[in-house]
Amino acid sequence: MSDILAVSSLTKRYGGLVAVKDVSFSVREKEILSVIGPNGAGKSTLFKLISSFVTPTSGEVRFRGERISGLAPHQAARKGVVRTFQETTIFKAMTVRDNVIAAHHLRSRASLAGFFFGTRLARQDEEEFGRSADEILTFLGLSAMRSEIASNLPHGHLRALGIAIGLATNPAVILLDEPFAGMNHEETQRAVEIVRGVRERGVTVLLVEHDMPAVMTISDRIVVLNFGQKIAEGTPQEIKDNPAVIEAYLGVEDESIGL
Amino acid sequence: MMKARNAIALAASLVLLLVAIPFGIQASGRADLYYTLTSVALLSIISAGVWLTFYIGRINIGQGAYALMGGYVSAVLVTRYGFSFWLTLPLAGLFCAAASVLIGLPILRLRGVYFAMVTLVLTEVARLLALALPITNGAKGIVSIPLPGAVRIFGLTLIPDFATLENPRLAFYIMAVIAMVLCFVGMYRLVNSRIGHLCQSLQQNEELASSIGVDIARLRVIAYAISSFLGGFGGAIFASITQSIYPSSFTVADSVNFMLNCFLGGLSYVFGPILGTFVLYFGWDILYSFGDFQLLIFSIILIALMLVLPNGLFSLRLSRSRGEVTQ
Ligand SMILES: Nc1ncnc2c1ncn2[C@@H]1O[C@H](COP(=O)(O)OP(=O)(O)O)[C@@H](O)[C@H]1O
Ligand SMILES: [Mg+2]
Numbered sequence: 001m002s003d004i005l006a007v008s009s010l011t012k013r014y015g016g017l018v019a020v021k022d023v024s025f026s027v028r029e030k031e032i033l034s035v036i037g038p039n040g041a042g043k044s045t046l047f048k049l050i051s052s053f054v055t056p057t058s059g060e061v062r063f064r065g066e067r068i069s070g071l072a073p074h075q076a077a078r079k080g081v082v083r084t085f086q087e088t089t090i091f092k093a094m095t096v097r098d099n100v101i102a103a104h105h106l107r108s109r110a111s112l113a114g115f116f117f118g119t120r121l122a123r124q125d126e127e128e129f130g131r132s133a134d135e136i137l138t139f140l141g142l143s144a145m146r147s148e149i150a151s152n153l154p155h156g157h158l159r160a161l162g163i164a165i166g167l168a169t170n171p172a173v174i175l176l177d178e179p180f181a182g183m184n185h186e187e188t189q190r191a192v193e194i195v196r197g198v199r200e201r202g203v204t205v206l207l208v209e210h211d212m213p214a215v216m217t218i219s220d221r222i223v224v225l226n227f228g229q230k231i232a233e234g235t236p237q238e239i240k241d242n243p244a245v246i247e248a249y250l251g252v253e254d255e256s257i258g259l
Numbered sequence: 260m261m262k263a264r265n266a267i268a269l270a271a272s273l274v275l276l277l278v279a280i281p282f283g284i285q286a287s288g289r290a291d292l293y294y295t296l297t298s299v300a301l302l303s304i305i306s307a308g309v310w311l312t313f314y315i316g317r318i319n320i321g322q323g324a325y326a327l328m329g330g331y332v333s334a335v336l337v338t339r340y341g342f343s344f345w346l347t348l349p350l351a352g353l354f355c356a357a358a359s360v361l362i363g364l365p366i367l368r369l370r371g372v373y374f375a376m377v378t379l380v381l382t383e384v385a386r387l388l389a390l391a392l393p394i395t396n397g398a399k400g401i402v403s404i405p406l407p408g409a410v411r412i413f414g415l416t417l418i419p420d421f422a423t424l425e426n427p428r429l430a431f432y433i434m435a436v437i438a439m440v441l442c443f444v445g446m447y448r449l450v451n452s453r454i455g456h457l458c459q460s461l462q463q464n465e466e467l468a469s470s471i472g473v474d475i476a477r478l479r480v481i482a483y484a485i486s487s488f489l490g491g492f493g494g495a496i497f498a499s500i501t502q503s504i505y506p507s508s509f510t511v512a513d514s515v516n517f518m519l520n521c522f523l524g525g526l527s528y529v530f531g532p533i534l535g536t537f538v539l540y541f542g543w544d545i546l547y548s549f550g551d552f553q554l555l556i557f558s559i560i561l562i563a564l565m566l567v568l569p570n571g572l573f574s575l576r577l578s579r580s581r582g583e584v585t586q
Contacts, residue, residue, distance in 0.1 A: 051470065077472035085470075091463040102460045106472035108453070112481070115453040126453065169471050 004029045004204050005050065005081075005173060010059035012045055012228075019045040021228040022059070027173070027206065032199055034207040034215045036239075037225035043208040044086055046225065047175045050206070051083035052076035063173070078106055080172030084165070084179070086208075088158045092151040096142055096161060099150050100133040103168035107132075133168065140164045140194060156187040163194065173204045180211045192218050216240070224248075269444065276436045281429060293428040297500065299533075299540050300435035301493045304442045306520040306532035308489035313526050314450065315482045316462035317367070321378030322490045323514035324385035325355040329491025330498035330508055334401040335394055337499075344407040345418070348495050355491025356484040363483040367476070382514045389506035400505030407434075407499055431500050438496065442489060443530060449485075450529050458482060523564065525571020534572050 005027035012020040020042040027033050035043050048054040050061050052071045060069040068076050073083075091099050107129065108115075110122035137143045140160045145153060150161060159179050166174050179195065180188045192214050199205050209215050215222065216236045224232040224239060226248045232239060239245055284292050305326050312319035329351035336342040336350060366377050389395045406421035421427045449455055457478055460468040469475050498504040520539055524531025542560070546553045568574055 053466075053470075072474075072476075073466075073469040074472045074474050077470055082472075083470050085467065089464060089467045091460055091467065093463055094459060098456065102456050103471040105457065112454055116448060118448075118452065122453070165467070165471060 002029050003027065004064060005206075006062040006065075007046075007050065008059055008062070010046070010049055010061065011057045012042075012049055012054060013057045018228050020049060020056075020225075023225070023228075023230045024059075025223050025230065025233055027204060028220075030199060030202060030204055031220040032195065032205040032207060032218055034209060034219040034222045035225060036209070036212075036215060036222060041225040042228040043225055044177055045228075047083055047177050047206070047208060051081055051175055053083065077169055077171075080170075081175070082166050082169045082171035082173070083175040084162045084177060086177035086181075088155070088162060090150045090158060090161050090165065092149075094150055095146065096148050096150050096153065097130075097133055097137065097146040099161060100136055100164050100168045101129045103165040104129040104132060106169050136164050136167050139167075139197065141190070156183050156191070159183065159191065160194065163198065167198065167201070167203070171203055173206065174198065175206045175208075177208045178210065179207070180209055180214055183211075188214055265447075269440075273440065276440070277433065281432070290426075290428060293432045294500075295540070295544075297428070297432045297435040299537050300432075300439040301496050301500075302517070302520065302540065303533045303536040304439055305490050305493035306517045306536055307442055307446055308486035308493075309517045310521045310524075310526070310529070310532045311446070311449075311458075311482055311486045311489075313521055314455075314462060315458045315479055316370070316465070317479075317483075318371070318375040318518070319378050319486065320375050320511075320514045320518050321381035322486070322517045323382040323509035323511065324378075325359065325487040325490030326494030326497070326513070327382075327385045327389060327504075327506075327509040328358060329355050329494030330504040331389060331395050331401070332491065333495035334404050334498045334504045337404055338401055339394075343410070344405075344499055345410055348492060351495035352488040352492035355494075356488040359484050359487030360480055363480050363487075364476075367479040367483060379511065379514065382509070382511045386506045386510065395506070398506060400503060400508070401498075402503040404498060404502045404504070406502065431496075435496060438492070439533070442492075443533065446529050519561065523561070523572060525568075525573035527570060528573035531571050531573050538572060 003026040007026065008024045010020055010023045011018065023042075023046065035046060037043055045054065049056050049069070051073060052061075052068055052075065053073050056069050060067055062068065063076075063079055063081055066079070068079055068081060071079075091102060094102065108125050110119055110125050114122040115125075134143065134146070137146050140163060142157060142160055142164060145157065150158070153161060159181075163174075163176065163179060166176070176195070180191050183191060188211060195205060195207065195218060207215070207219070219236055221233065221235055222239045223230060224242075224245050231248055232242045232245045234242065280296065284290065305322055308325070309319045309322045332351040332354045333344065333347040336347040337344055342350075362381070366374060369377060390397055395401070406427060407418070408422075409416055409420040410418040419430075421430050424430050450458070457468070457473055460471070460473060461475055461478055465475050494509065497508070501508075516539065520532050520535035522535065523539055524533065524535030528534075543553075543557060546557050549556055564572070
């Protein structure tokens with residue numbers, strides 16, 4: 001399998017604080033790679049760096065060999081690297097379906113003027129977006145609430161909508177920041193299946209998550225951050241067995257990683 | 260079906276505006292109403308621009324600057340360079356749109372009250388510039404602007420010379436109404452197309468909008484340029500009607516009024532600026548008899564209205580599916 005993303009010597013400073021320090025790893029095509037670490041370890045910052053929301057102090061991110069660090073976020077999204085947010089971030093006043101339709105922006109073939117004048121291409125686009133949105137909503141189990149105003153959705157469904165928005169952009173790599181946060185066991189089970197399904201669609205998944213049992217079952221590989229630095233990388237089993245990880249992050253208590 | 264209904268609504272509005280109202284005015288002999296209604300039509304065009312900036316999530320209190328700029332561009336081109344008024348109309352709009360791109364690129368990064376404050380200052384800057392620049396003739400302004408001339412193609416008179424008309428007020432009224440209808444048909448189309456969707460995404464969450472690939476900086480500038488185009492366009496017609504333009508023709512108070520027109524009509528209704536302008540303009544006139552208390556009573560009623568109807572006057576009458584654009 002080839003590498004789709006290469007993160008090399010990535011560093012981000014905020015004043016005196018080094019949020020991410022000299023982190024390197026690569027991501028393989030169509031794998032699920034999780035980034036774990038204690039609060040404040042730099043996971044969200046790492047995701048913002050990869051999705052070009054933040055420019056690195058040094059180092060770079062390459063997507064299929066092409067440098068994407070320093071691009072605007074919408075340009076990185078255009079290449080196929082799309083981030084969902086740690087917080088529940090949606091278009092609150094739109095319906096669920098309109099949220100997903102809006103997120104089809106990158107698939108537009110018609111220009112803005114084309115949409116204004118309603119050219120044939122624009123009408124084809126709109127039809128196509130509607131069809132695709134319905135398909136994505138069905139996939140995420142949201143079709144029953146497609147006409148709801150998004151802000152009225154219960155928490156678990158909001159997370160699913162966040163993923164739906166990400167999928168609508170047709171990404172090659174999707175970065176999910178704590179998609180299971182605030183979910184109960186049942187909801188998490190369902191969400192894990194969804195993330196697997198996302199990968200089945202051919203999307204490479206990067207995941208930040210605190211729910212250790214979920215991370216251990218779902219991930220192909222795991223990268224561990226502590227104080228901004230990468231302290232380990234490997235399969236779930238290797239991570240569980242890694243003494244540095246156990247000491248630095250997981251604590252001595254084995255239950256916390258769900259063993 | 261939707262299209263048929265829209266076409267009927269449009270035809271009905273045209274009959275009302277271009278036949279019924281002039282007929283009524285003629286019958287009642289209240290020719291002064293032409294001027295009032297013309298003003299409402301033009302002010303609502305200028306306010307529509309402000310509405311569009313609200314639509315991308317920006318409070319715009321600077322539209323007076325572009326109205327003033329548009330008025331001067333048209334006046335200067337007509338009086339100094341002998342341009343036809345009709346040609347200066349789009350040119351004034353385009354000039355303002357171009358200026359707004361330069362101004363908007365830096366200031367559209369600001370949000371909320373910061374953007375509002377900067378735009379407020381913009382109107383004052385425009386007034387001071389009009390006072391200082393040689394081409395605008397300082398405080399004396401530009402006066403005796405000729406009325407719009409004729410437009411002829413191949414000897415065929417499309418638009419007669421306004422100066423030769425028996426009733427130029429009616430001509431201005433018809434021109435303003437046609438401009439208003441064109442403006443709001445365009446706005447309706449804009450917000451109901453995918454562009455409207457994108458503007459809403461911007462209004463609701465810029466960060467998420469950029470993560471789904473929207474070039475937010477570009478879209479903001481486009482919306483602001485259209486907004487300023489409308490400001491300049493309306494300002495140019497005003498200068499032509501009053502045949503004059505002064506640094507004080509559009510002031511901070513006007514900028515605030517443009518914004519109030521939008522609030523009053525309703526920020527989620529694309530036709531809100533028409534209703535808002537109409538009510539505000541006539542409301543102000545009706546209170547004229549209160550003399551010194553006019554402003555006080557006017558302000559109290561406005562505040563009360565906004566408290567009772569935070570979504571604007573339109574929220575009273577229209578069902579959710581009609582005309583409303585932010586679901
Ligand atoms: N914009 C910022 N400005 C200053 N410090 C920041 C900023 N973003 C993150 N940090 C700091 O960087 C560190 C890593 O934060 P973050 O990446 O959010 O951690 P995690 O997601 O792993 O909990 C924290 O100490 C945080 O306070
Ligand atoms: Mg985080």
